[in-house]
Amino acid sequence: MFQYKIPVSLYIHMPWCVQKCPYCDFNSHTVKQTPDYDNYINHLIKDLQNDSIFCLDRSIHSIFIGGGTPSLFSAEHIDHLLSSINNIISIEKNAEITIEANPNSVDAERFNGYQQAGINRISLGVQSFQANKLLSLGRIHNPQEAIDAAVIAHNLNLRSFNLDLMHGLPNQGLNDALYDLKQAITINPPHLSWYQLTIEPNTLFGSKPPVLPDDDKLWDIYQQGHQLLTNNGYQQYETSAYAKSNYQCQHNLNYWRFGDYLGIGCGAHGKLTQPDGKIIRTVKTRHPKGYLDGRYLDNSFIVTSNELAFEFFMNRFRLFEPCPKLEFEERTFLPLQTINKQIDQAMEKNYITEDLHNWQITEHGKLFLNSLLEIFL
Template identity: 80%
Template sequence: LSNINKIIPVDNDAEITIEANPNSIDIERFNGYQQAGINRISIGVQSFQADKLVKLGRIHNPKEAFTAGKLAKTLNLRSFNLDLMHGLPSQCIDDAIYDLKQAIVIDPPHLSWYQLTIEPNTLFSSKPPVLPDDDKLWEIYQQGHQLLTKHGYQQYETSAYAKKGFQCEHNLNYWRFGDYLGIGCGAHGKLTQSDGKIIRTIKTRHPKGYLEGRYLDKYYEVPKQELPFEFFMNRFRLFEPVPKYEFEQRTYLSLQIVDKQITMAIEKGYLIEDEQNWQITEHGKLFLNSLLEFFL
């Protein structure tokens, strides 16, 4: 961070976040993070139940997770986040709500609440566990959303809730299709060139290759025909109005290119619009994948 500040004029009010596992957190480390300039910590709790943590392959226990959250609460941080997951193997509705209630006791300014998805080339992919069905997932979401709303959390993005004024700056930039520089091992980046080309970068994933100086794994231009989908895939995850000018500003494409798709989305009840903005509807939030298919 000291070297970055020598090279890049980082804003004094910049949000600087570090991700941490609950079992790697103690007061000395937290104080060290703050002295280095970090003002926000995201803690990978995932669950407050021992059996669920074991199934997820996590190495911390519920007590460590709760202690880490309470410790973060005592520090003079700008904000802190707890990561939780739902839709876990053999998870019932009460299990999912219990995890949220434990998080609410800690009272983090920001809470990420993700549904578990099975990724290719993972243990879960090769040996799929029994996951809650769609009806149970829907009930978990409904009850969890009501509970979080009752306790002052606003859902501002598909998987993110925050107290007023504590939305994650990184999330907002990312989902508004802003640029970001990926520096470290395995980091992704998105950069808009002066000629309007949008470049995505992926750094070398394996630490050995990175340490040997092979930093860049992929560097490619996003094809223009894919930009509408890329823009809306990000932008419609946020539940705020989407200014129409942002589409042209961020993609360098004309609004006319998406007129037909926008009209179909409005007819389906996924979107509403006025002269300045598009706004995803409650119906659209529930069928986000169907909405995005219009732009493929």
């Protein structure tokens, strides 16, 4: 049966931050008084117990602890959480287990504690190595704290670590953007997430937009930044993800390959394939108060067959690797014939190519990804 071939990952959301960044539209809540972290961990465990039936005897392929600021939680909290998860659903022996961290909320002792708890990958929200750019982004760390945290992560000899960097920042020029990349390359992380700042509604930047680089400057930043990363051994394997050989983020790859994932914690989303082939999406209660009252599930719905092709390719064509045709059938339960017209149209526009077994997005398709995806709506 197809569903047993689909890996299942686990996303865990930690909702608190010391300060809300003006560009952030994630479900995060400013810490006004110290939250009851112990209680929240206990509710995460109960939430997972409720959802464990969706695993259908599968083990957890990867775990990502995101936020918010997960590094506000102690190593003891993370150890208790991961141990409890493994008692509910077995975690694969070589599973990638990531925690996000802010540079100013970590030190060597805390990182060591996370590693002892089972964390083998850390993702640092650096964003920039320049003080004025960090200030404009509302970040509460400084460049030296970012460097120090990255060096600690590097010296731990983890399975991997990632630096999050942004470009297209307020009043950012080409040299500023390349400076950040050069500083990151000096630290030599196995993985870099390098993505453009976008203005989202319901954020401070959404109501008071800053002055951002124009399209020509953004294109120069992307082209020269991409070349710099490529020249230093980083391969772009997804729209905004670069990695050294064999260091791609396995958790995100499972998302983009339309794998399954459980989502626990405030506002977490899940995608789960059922034995009858139906795909259920779950959304958890966003606000900590409701979640801590035990009201975990906010909404669940079945993805309709009309939506499946779009959802599959919305994820799959973010990746630059070939897309197996068999994977489409196995993960949507749809026959290839249902998308023949759309595939033909995408090829006519030179967005994709195909051979007997795979589709491949073209360089033209990468530039016009939204137009490519609209074909499948």
